[in-house]
Amino acid sequence: METASTPAPDAGPGEYVETVLDLVERVPRGRATTYGVIAEAARQVTGKGSARTVGAVMARYGAGVPWWRVVTASGAVADRVAGRGLELLQAEGVPLTSHAPPRVDLAEAGWEPAEAGSQM
DNA sequence: TGACTGACGCCGG
């Protein structure tokens, strides 16, 4: 235990991060969800988390999941990746608003983890 | 060890 600055060999992302990424991967193609929904679901598993934290996770580890299916509560894609996000959403046939600014129609494409259990 | 940083959410104007 000498000067072990990195006592975490595996470490990497915490359970919290894995939970969030797992939830995002469950979002079916052609649908979309919000940071708040993911945060709420993650909170039920890890007991912690918030919409803000989910965003931080996506920014650091969201590269391996369909991050474009996660939008804000208003249906808008994060400014940071709005261009790429809208492009991918359109390619999947996700319903977007006709008038600017382009936003996801959550009323039609809105999805939540709970559906994964009742969907068949 | 502590402080700053954000892929957000909500309310008020």
Add this chain to the structure above:
DNA sequence: CCCGGCGCCAGTC
């Protein structure tokens, strides 16, 4: 409808 500000909380330096 749009804009600004405050709160939230794990991750990272």
